[in-house]
Amino acid sequence: MVEIRLKNSKSRKIEVLxxxxxxxxxxxxxGPTVYDRAHMGNARSAVVFDQLFRLLRHVYGAENVTFVRNFTDVDDKINARAAEEGREISDLTAETAQWYLDDTRALGVLDPNHMPRATGYIAEMIAFIEDLIARDFAYARDGHVLFRVRRFDDYGALSGRSVDDMIAGARVEVAPYKEDPMDFVLWKPSTDDIPGWESPWGRGRPGWHIECSAMAHALLGESFDIHGGGADLMFPHHENEVAQSCAAGHGFANIWMHNEMLQVEGRKMSKSLGNFFTVRELLEKGIPGEVIRFVMLSTHYGKPMDWTEKKRAEAEKTLRKWYGLAEAGDAVPEAVVTALADDLNTHQALAVMHKLNGADLGAALSLMGLWSGTVPDWAQGGDAADLSAYATRLSEAREAAMQSKDFAAVDALKSALTAAGVEVRMSKEGVDLVPGPDFDAAKLEGL
Ligand SMILES: [Zn+2]
Incomplete structure (x- = not known):
């Protein structure tokens, strides 16, 4: 069996899985907190761990890999957004969770084996918290339950910080119900207008961190192999997950993996810089999911990733070429698997693929989540060139119709293009044909 080596954030070393x-x-x-569209940074995490999932399935067999990715559907940001929009919370979270699935699937992300929603595991969270109280790692006060950070000796080991450094540097909240400012919330009281569940501490809702500990325990058991997430989650979220689960006597995760952040044209992606975009916005601009995925995988997950227009154009060119060379196949060349098994070196795997063709290339493209056995519509025959030929035909037909006053040919051509998913824009300046999301080049054949 191929030996897979991964960088463990906990030991800061490359370890054999x-x-x-x-x-x-x-x-x-x-997984995501569901109140808004997934942005490109969220998508990077989904794509990186999907690629690891695909490698694990390839090496161990699909039936031997269990992958859990949660939906956080109880959170104060969700409550605030629902209030702002005057909507039911369950309606907002259901819609946003579906958006997340639609958008990640468009990037070739496979559905994990389990996609638990936090609200489906409240009883498990309450039981988990009761156990932590019984072990003296947590205490209840004024309707809250808090984790007693200083009683957990290894606190800070994952992110490499000491508790005192954290207090000095972090925005720790001092509250009357806390024994120590570092203590974090496991449970908090809910007012009548926000979601709440009956508990031994009154009507309330869970803190964010306990959700993942409880769901991982319920679905994967006391110990499991790999825990992933974005580097921004390492502290405090993952540090708190470790503290809760290990204090409960669980082994929790053996290997921790964190993907680095995403930038746009060399700058941090942020709403204030105007370079913040969601996956849906890129897809609607006509950038294919395979192209977005290719760009994401062209940088190693452990390095910051820069999304640039240049990379997008190159990715599209390369994929068009590869789709022309590839044939269906399932024997993935060893060099591709070896690259992925080396701490998920997707950059190297793509570099190797430049030397492949035929069934070897097809099998490699499938493993990279870039091909499902047929050439995607957008890459068939170079739609841009084809459409410009139709645009010329349409404007010539229009000119002729101006003379003859017979618009039948123009209308027929227009409706055929529309039926193939092309947006037809006609003005005095000329004819513009824009392939829409449902563009199907095959429907133009014989026109
Ligand atoms: Zn988590």
Missing amino acids: QPIIPGKVSMYLC
Whole structure:
């Protein structure tokens, strides 16, 4: 079996993946808080761990890999957004979770084996918190339950910080119900207008961190192989997950993996810089999901990734070429698997693929989540060139119709283009044809 080596954020070393149950691998990834469209940074995490999931399935067999990615559907940001829009919370979270699935699937992200919603595991969270109280790692006060950070000796080990440094540097909240400013919330009271569940501490709702500990425990058991997430989650979220689960006597995750952040044209993506975009915005601009995925995988997950227009154009060119060369196949060349097994070196895997063609290339494209056996519509025959030929025909037909006053040919051509998913824009200046999201070049054949 191929040996997979991964950089463990906890030990800061490259380690050989040695599954707890030989031959079977379990993985947990912190999923989205569902109140808005996934942005490109969210998508990077989804794509990186999907690529790891695909590698694990390739090496261990799909039936031997269990991958859990949660939806956080109880959160104060969700409550605030629902209030702002005057909507039901459940309606907002259901819609946003579906958006997340639509957008990530468009990037070739496979559905994990389990996609638990936090609100489906409230009873498990309450039981988990009761256990932490019984072990003296947590205490209840004024309707809140807090984790007693200073009682957990290893606190800070994952992110490499000491508790005192954290207090000095962090925005720790001092509150009357806390024994120590570092203590974090496991449970908090809910007013009548926001979601709440009955608990031994009154009507309330869970803190964010306990959700992942409880869901990972319920679905993967006390110990599992890999825990993933964006580097921005390492502290405090992952540090708190470790504290809760290990204080409860669980082994929790053996290997921790964190993907680095995403930039745009060399700058941090932010709403104030005007370079913040969602996956949906790029897809609607006509950038294919395969192209977005290719750009994401062209940088190693452990490095900051820069989204640039240049990379997008190159990715599109390369993929068009590869789709022309590839044939269906399932024997992935060893060099591609070896690159991925080397701490998920997707950059190297893509570099290797430049030397492939035929069934080898097809199999490699499938493993990279870039091909499902047929050439995607956008890459068929170079739609841009084809459409310009139709644009010329349409404007010539229009000119002729101006003379003859017979617009039948123009209308027929227009409706055929529309039926093929092309947006037809006719003005005095000329004819503009824009392929829409449903553009199907095959429907133009024989026109
Ligand atoms: Zn989490």
